[in-house]
Amino acid sequence: MKIKGQSLKNLFVVLICMGLTQVSISQELTRILFVLDASNSMNGRWQSQTKMDIATDLLKESLDELKGTPDLELALRAYGHGSSIATAEQNCDDTELLVPFGPYRFSQIDEALEEIEPQGTTPIARSLERAAEDFPDAEARNVIILITDGIEACDEDPCAVSLALQRKKVILKPFIIGIGMENVDTTPFECIGNFFDASSEETFEKVLQVVISQALNNTTVQVDLLDAQLEPTVTNVPLTFSDSNTGKILYQFIHTMNKAGNPDTLPLDPVYTYDIIAHTLPPQKVDFQPIVPGEHTTITLEAPIGELDLKMEGRNAYKDLKCLIRGSGLQELVNVQDFNTSESYIQGMYDLEVLTLPRTRIPNVRITADKSTPIAIPTPGVLNLILPSIGYGCIQQVKGNTLEWVCNLDGTDTQQQFVLQPGHYRVLYRSRKSKQAIYTLEREFKIESESSVQIRF
Template sequence: MKVIKKYLFFILLTSATLNVRSQVTNRILFIFDDSYSMYAPWNSNIKIEVAKKVMGEFLDSLKNLPDLELALRCYGHTTFFKERNCKDTKLEVPFADASINSLKIKQRIQKLEPMGTTPIAYSLGECAADFTTKANCRNIVILITDGIEECNGYPCAVSAELQKKGIFLRPFVIGVGLDAKFADVFACMGKFYDVSNEANFKDVLKLVLTEAITQTTVQVDLLDILKKPTETDVDMTFYEAGTSNIKYNYLHTINHRGNPDTLVLDPDLKYDLVVHTIPVQEKKNISIVKGKHNIIKLDAPQGYLKLDLDGTINKYYPTTLVRKGGELQTLNVQDFGKLEKYIIGKYDLEVLTLPRINIKDVEIKQSTTNSIKIPTSGNILFSKQGTGYGSIYVDDGKTVIWVCNLNPTLQSEIIYLQPGKYKVVFRYEFAKETIKTIERNFEVKSGIAQTVRLL
């Protein structure tokens, strides 16, 4: 009676959990060890018989759960162990609704007879194809084994690669009567549970299922200068902590209730979060609490920078290098006519006009727009009778400052220059005497087109 009550409570709890996430299908693939070592004595029976009994009762408890699909892959069950078949693995029951497959899997397990070796890595690799493409689902692997890899494979590497590709979440590994020293061997592959007896086996299966399907939610609060979560509409990348492995990529969103939207993350990992503001904001080594709503707070106060042209607009729109005040690293290349968001603070701008315009200590304040205007460039057509060599200088009557070189391969070219007084110095390629250098002074006016003839 106590056992029935426990399972009834477990079913109600798990069903409630699944109903909360009714739009997501949980797909659980059981990878079942049927290698020869499962004949070993364990408590009052042999391992395979205990596993069959416990799995049968457990599967019975799953058949009425909504939004749950089950499948079964076995290994070590088709070839005798002396032949050492390291490809002895097979998908015995493909995915289907738990209402159908709980019985099918139970019946298939009951017919298994341990025979072969333990190709864990190969079985994991093969299970990638078991998870057929399906939208809006969570793929979960539960490996039940009584031994370690026996085929020189690398289960941890295979598991990590398939997780990285998004085939499945971090696996759960249940060790049946394993020596405690093997815990570290499996820890790198997934979350490891050691079971020491039949009762413990039942409890661990229930715990693993609950952890696998329990919704762990995360909310990222991007804080403004008043420490309120008002910042949004920026990309966020979650990395596995201490690595370059991208686990999730989301565009931060404020939902219809005015709160940061809720995310679902794998609770068994630690994360490094990068928020792609300008400049980026980071938070390292984030732990989340399983089965609860977690809030990650990150300072990201932002304002706007608008770059505009003053005067008659032509086809030329310059770009600008944006750097943190006093620093050399370029954070962004912003076009004129564009509005861009930045973390509050002071920035240095290098406008890529001819000549360059440097603007220091441009301040960005919370939720306000700092508009920077420069004059529209004039476009100057340099008309030549042939190719040659020349340069353009700013000429204020006292000094000359180099601006750019003319293209020696063109007979005519258009160059956009900021308003001001200039000098062009030019010599034709065929002219072999310095005295044949041509100088022309000219003035550029904002938005005005003119021709400078080099004759």
């Protein structure tokens, strides 16, 4: 992202305020580590002064405006200031924590900035790697703001380092401010973090005040869950917001309509890029959703839902009958729904497997948005089985010339009861005392809805 005609001071304050927005939401501690380029190229002239003078002066002014901000700790690291490339070989270990984290570090940072003399190389990757050790822990919002006029000079990979630190949840996605980089390919910075190209030194006080005012206010989001007519009428759905870079869950809300009948406004931290999941059945997801700091962002997810109404035609003899719901032709489970209930699903085709004896499978059920799809199954009957002694056996369903296994008998009981769907069955039994297969006994029976059958061997 290139910002033309905006002062470097503006950028400092905007980015710092972006890092502070969460404070107004949850009062979480925020730590900001400034990583300042003090390589030899920072001695170069850039408009009214050297790049180093401009960077340090505007950084000091920006820090002054943060005095008195609660729940904020600052630190300063610099690189390229300890070894001169004019008198020695390139020193890729030339990176140093000048001011460690703590409250009220403003004067220490001011003094350290006065002492820095740019003279060395640009070890960005190694500075980011060492910066991970600068943060006391990962329990706060740990933010890095890198200020540089050049790219990595030590043949290392700052992108890989940045991503590793984010995945370990040591830091959030860094901010990089490029100064005087008109003739530099800034593409490599885009994978490190949020890159801002400051193309001039000009200041716009009124714009600065507007940016500060917006950034310090809660950044808000509205999630529109769209029905089949693409209207935002779907609601009461759980929403999960996670960090796209690390997968860490940051917020969870139940989608709500406000008193005006519109989707409710949610306060979010703009420093993150979000993956958002609407926990419909099945879930709907949007990835890598950026949030604009200080603005209201509307995010849309299509969620056309219809109802699946599961019913038993008569008296339900099952104690806890459930139905497995899958997408048509898919193995992944979408939901386990109780019978005699109604549940909402995203419109589409589904396969149903009712946990009756035997299983009742209903493929290719179409659920249509804004409509109810009723599914009814026959009422079961009951088999009461009385055995002369404990033994082995099973129940089979007769389907023409084939037999399908339904369930095994309980080998520890002589009186057993089975709730079965209407149909023709056989029961096989052999006493545990019988040591020959020829003593297997077999009975055929029929189950009808809301009736019972007794078999005594």
